[in-house]
Amino acid sequence: MENSKKILIELVNVYKEYRVSEISTLALKNVNFKVYEGDLVAIMGPSGSGKTTLLNMLGLLDRPTSGKILFEDKDTSKLSDKELALLRNIKLGFVFQIFNLVNRLTVFENIELPLIPRAVPRSLRAEMVKEALLKAGGELEWLKKKPNQLSGGQQQRVAIARAIVGNPPIVLADEPTGNLDRASAKIIIETFLNLNRKGHSVIVVTHDPEVANCMRNIYVIRDGAIMGAYEPNPSESLISKMM
Amino acid sequence: MSFYTLFFDFIRLSLKALSERRARAILTIVGIAIGPLVLVMMSSVVSSYSDYIVERVTSLGQNAIAVFPMENYKIDGEDLDFIRSLPEIARAEPFFSTQGILKRGTEEIKVSIFAIDYTLLFEAIGSLKISEGDVPSGLLYSIVGRKVSFRDGGEQYFALNDILTLTIPKIESGKITGRKNINVYVGAILEEYGGALIVDPDSTVFLSPEAGKKLLGMKDWSGIFILVHDPSFVRSVVSTLRSKYENKLQVIAFSAIAEAISSVTDAIGFINFSTSLSAFAVAVAGVAATMITSVMERTREIGVMKAIGYTSIQILTLILLESIVMSLIGASLGISLGTVGAHMLSSRGLTIGGVGLTLQLAPKITPTLILQTLSLTVMIGLLGGALPAYRASRIPPIVALRYE
Numbered sequence: 068m069e070n071s072k073k074i075l076i077e078l079v080n081v082y083k084e085y086r087v088s089e090i091s092t093l094a095l096k097n098v099n100f101k102v103y104e105g106d107l108v109a110i111m112g113p114s115g116s117g118k119t120t121l122l123n124m125l126g127l128l129d130r131p132t133s134g135k136i137l138f139e140d141k142d143t144s145k146l147s148d149k150e151l152a153l154l155r156n157i158k159l160g161f162v163f164q165i166f167n168l169v170n171r172l173t174v175f176e177n178i179e180l181p182l183i184p185r186a187v188p189r190s191l192r193a194e195m196v197k198e199a200l201l202k203a204g205g206e207l208e209w210l211k212k213k214p215n216q217l218s219g220g221q222q223q224r225v226a227i228a229r230a231i232v233g234n235p236p237i238v239l240a241d242e243p244t245g246n247l248d249r250a251s252a253k254i255i256i257e258t259f260l261n262l263n264r265k266g267h268s269v270i271v272v273t274h275d276p277e278v279a280n281c282m283r284n285i286y287v288i289r290d291g292a293i294m295g296a297y298e299p300n301p302s303e304s305l306i307s308k309m310m
Numbered sequence: 311m312s313f314y315t316l317f318f319d320f321i322r323l324s325l326k327a328l329s330e331r332r333a334r335a336i337l338t339i340v341g342i343a344i345g346p347l348v349l350v351m352m353s354s355v356v357s358s359y360s361d362y363i364v365e366r367v368t369s370l371g372q373n374a375i376a377v378f379p380m381e382n383y384k385i386d387g388e389d390l391d392f393i394r395s396l397p398e399i400a401r402a403e404p405f406f407s408t409q410g411i412l413k414r415g416t417e418e419i420k421v422s423i424f425a426i427d428y429t430l431l432f433e434a435i436g437s438l439k440i441s442e443g444d445v446p447s448g449l450l451y452s453i454v455g456r457k458v459s460f461r462d463g464g465e466q467y468f469a470l471n472d473i474l475t476l477t478i479p480k481i482e483s484g485k486i487t488g489r490k491n492i493n494v495y496v497g498a499i500l501e502e503y504g505g506a507l508i509v510d511p512d513s514t515v516f517l518s519p520e521a522g523k524k525l526l527g528m529k530d531w532s533g534i535f536i537l538v539h540d541p542s543f544v545r546s547v548v549s550t551l552r553s554k555y556e557n558k559l560q561v562i563a564f565s566a567i568a569e570a571i572s573s574v575t576d577a578i579g580f581i582n583f584s585t586s587l588s589a590f591a592v593a594v595a596g597v598a599a600t601m602i603t604s605v606m607e608r609t610r611e612i613g614v615m616k617a618i619g620y621t622s623i624q625i626l627t628l629i630l631l632e633s634i635v636m637s638l639i640g641a642s643l644g645i646s647l648g649t650v651g652a653h654m655l656s657s658r659g660l661t662i663g664g665v666g667l668t669l670q671l672a673p674k675i676t677p678t679l680i681l682q683t684l685s686l687t688v689m690i691g692l693l694g695g696a697l698p699a700y701r702a703s704r705i706p707p708i709v710a711l712r713y714e
């Protein structure tokens with residue numbers, strides 16, 4: 068069944084080594100990983116295991132030390148930084164642990180941000196921004212506010228709206244609930260499940276098992292290597308537990 | 311279409327970024343404004359005065375030369391004949407000149423008295439025009455300057471055919487032995503000439519040479535006024551005369567004076583320009599410091615923008631736009647203040663020592679000056695923003711996912 072689905076991103080024998088002066092860290096060791104259309108995946112692992120590094124690779128934010136990243140069957144090592152930026156803009160949406168909203172801009176302007184580099188006409192933007200915010204579980208009266216006038220959970224919903232405003236097929240989230248209370252975390256996870264139902268592939272990096280158990284597949288990473296795929300246990304999920 | 315969308319969005323983002331750190335941006339803008347302020351203020355004032363002075367001097371005739379006897383020398387007919395015999399020379403006429411006091415009701419004013427062939431006078435000073443009367447022919451008829459016949463307030467005191475009583479030095483056998491009064495009629499009144507430098511027609515009483523000799527009682531010529539056929543001959547005539555009359559005659563070419571003034575004002579202009587350049591250099595450093603701080607503070611934000619699809623060139627453009635916007639605001643501020651300053655500076659007037667002439671001229675704020683200043687100031691933005699913008703463009707997108 069999964070084999071009939073389209074592969075969006077494929078990591079082939081990916082190694083990533085960080086070098087800071089003399090010290091080198093092998094953050095990814097021979098990682099092979101596929102992201103399919105419609106995926107709802109959790110990547111779990113302890114702190115320092117290489118989750119963020121893996122997400123950097125999937126999100127085309129960094130280049131591997133060796134190995135290949137195929138994006139829709141294209142070898143990305145041959146793409147320029149500019150072409151990678153375009154792919155990120157159109158195909159990928161990012162959600163961060165600390166939201167990473169720009170506080171001097173309004174919520175509207177924050178969500179609009181990814182539409183600017185590809186010069187989406189202003190006339191289309193208002194609709195796209197509103198649609199994204201509603202899809203992310205936000206409320207339209209936030210649009211005129213500044214992010215710091217909102218709660219953490221609300222800010223994360225704005226961040227999700229920013230990630231999906233261009234309607235990218237893939238949404239990548241790095242510890243999206245790491246800075247939130249349980250109630251807000253639950254809302255965020257439900258938002259991701261919703262997005263997945265609407266056709267986005269969702270990859271969530273987390274070290275929180277209750278978050279991971281909400282996903283359809285769980286991959287565990289340890290010391291830079293993927294240890295295997297696990298079935299989630301829905302009864303131990305954030306969604307089943309609360310309220 | 312899409313270019314404009316992009317352009318205006320980028321400008322908007324830049325303005326938002328600047329307004330977030332308003333105090334810092336304003337201080338930087340003030341720093342930027344100093345260069346254009348100084349440049350506009352000084353250049354416009356210096357060039358208005360220097361242009362005026364050069365224009366006045368050159369109006370005396372590009373082909374005019376005056377010779378004056380040095381001490382212990384008397385010009386005679388032989389000298390005049392020699393000068394007239396030179397092939398380059400169109401005309402050469404001797405003149406008498408002295409100072410006198412004119413009674414004008416209760417007031418007494420100082421006037422110059424200049425006895426010279428009237429036709430030569432008008433030929434040499436092209437812009438000299440008669441407003442009342444005609445060039446007189448009678449011995450006792452003079453041509454008077456505007457300030458002679460009119461009071462400072464503007465009302466006319468002497469009309470045509472009125473009699474002027476001038477007190478002049480009495481000269482006996484080459485020495486001043488006292489004073490005497492002479493009376494002449496007003497035969498013509500000149501239009502206002504404006505301040506002049508070597509001769510001031512406005513406060514001069516012009517007489518014919520015969521009248522000069524007879525009324526003034528001067529035996530010796532005060533000098534010879536020479537017109538050459540073409541301005542290009544001035545140099546050779548001057549050097550011929552200087553070598554022949556080395557210690558006897560002082561030879562002055564008006565075009566040479568204009569050249570000297572131009573070169574002095576060019577030097578002032580250059581000094582002013584280089585002074586402003588140092589202000590510009592300081593501004594570049596200021597912009598660079600401000601922008602590099604701003605970029606460092608926004609490392610994460612820039613990383614996020616990269617992650618969501620902004621290219622390095624776009625980030626570079628955004629940061630560069632911020633510094634260019636600051637420099638444009640600084641330029642407008644500096645140019646406006648410079649314009650105000652220039653008017654204030656020039657309204658004080660400039661008194662030229664010796665000639666006793668006070669000029670009050672509007673500063674010369676030309677489109678060229680504005681454009682030059684503007685482009686220099688935009689250069690500040692480009693230069694000061696270059697390194698910070700480059701640094702920003704190199705921030706890797708992975709910093710968006712780095713938390714400490």
Ligand SMILES: Nc1ncnc2c1ncn2[C@@H]1O[C@H](COP(=O)(O)OP(=O)(O)O)[C@@H](O)[C@H]1O
Nearest residue numbers: 085087092094113114115116117118119120121
């Ligand atoms: N930019 C970097 N430079 C040097 N070492 C890094 C860098 N990013 C991550 N690392 C190291 O790589 C390893 C994996 O890090 P990371 O992918 O951030 O793990 P996780 O997200 O699972 O906590 C860690 O040992 C970390 O210290």
Ligand SMILES: [Mg+2]
Nearest residue numbers: 118119120241
């Ligand atoms: Mg991490």
